Amino acid sequence: MKKRPELTSFGLHLLAMGQMLCDHICLAFMPDRLWMTCVGRLAFPVFAFLAAEGFARTRSRARYARRLLVFALLSEVPFDLLAAGSPVYPLHQNVLWTFLAALGCMQLLEWAKADPRPAARFALSAGAVLGGYLAGTALMADYFGPGVWTVLAFYFFRGGGWRQRLGQLACLLLLNGWLLGGASLTAPAGSLTLVIPIQAFAVLALPFIWLYRGRQGPHGRAVRRLFYGFYPAHLLVLAGSRWLFCFR
Numbered sequence: 371m372k373k374r375p376e377l378t379s380f381g382l383h384l385l386a387m388g389q390m391l392c393d394h395i396c397l398a399f400m401p402d403r404l405w406m407t408c409v410g411r412l413a414f415p416v417f418a419f420l421a422a423e424g425f426a427r428t429r430s431r432a433r434y435a436r437r438l439l440v441f442a443l444l445s446e447v448p449f450d451l452l453a454a455g456s457p458v459y460p461l462h463q464n465v466l467w468t469f470l471a472a473l474g475c476m477q478l479l480e481w482a483k484a485d486p487r488p489a490a491r492f493a494l495s496a497g498a499v500l501g502g503y504l505a506g507t508a509l510m511a512d513y514f515g516p517g518v519w520t521v522l523a524f525y526f527f528r529g530g531g532w533r534q535r536l537g538q539l540a541c542l543l544l545l546n547g548w549l550l551g552g553a554s555l556t557a558p559a560g561s562l563t564l565v566i567p568i569q570a571f572a573v574l575a576l577p578f579i580w581l582y583r584g585r586q587g588p589h590g591r592a593v594r595r596l597f598y599g600f601y602p603a604h605l606l607v608l609a610g611s612r613w614l615f616c617f618r
């Protein structure tokens with residue numbers, strides 16, 4: 371029997387890291403290369419999927435939250451240096467704060483599931499979903515409220531069935547094609563002109579995500595440190611390289 375193509379969690383991490391690096395190289399040195407920005411749009415949905423999957427599979431959600439908090443703090447100055455050219459920029463926070471807010475929402479939703487009272491379940495669930503959007507926006511974390519909802523989309527539609535995949539597709543189209551907005555590409559189509567939001571390219575991450583079949587691949591403390599440490603390290607290297615390039 372022919373083996374179906376598959377991506378492990380390890381492979382998805384490497385893929386998303388490469389896409390993110392492409393996006394950030396574009397931000398640092400080649401902002402006019404739109405193709406690099408389009409490639410970079412695929413990174414966040416993959417990381418959002420991995421965050422939801424990690425929440426479901428972790429042995430300790432408290433340790434998971436602590437790791438996110440530690441690396442969110444470590445990443446803030448490198449992120450500000452690359453995004454704004456300043457070590458302190460309060461108007462935009464790094465993406466790990468988005469994942470931390472989403473983690474809190476998913477925990478509230480788990481508590482809501484366990485509550486035997488229907489009214490309490492509804493109130494707590496609605497509060498978690500709405501509160502997550504408001505938290506992501508108020509924190510001014512990367513991708514803002516829609517970023518938190520992207521993680522929740524993979525939480526609500528977890529699984530490999532066609533219904534789950536259809537739900538993921540609908541959510542990503544809504545979040546990236548409408549709520550996040552941003553710059554657009556135009557393309558002629560006969561007598562019409564198509565307007566495609568650049569952020570909508572994020573939907574192309576789904577075929578890669580759908581190749582995941584629950585296998586971790588290489589894992590352990592060293593791999594985990596590599597994945598978490600890559601984020602602040604590459605931000606710092608790119609910000610430092612840009613500074614050297616501009617002022618040499």
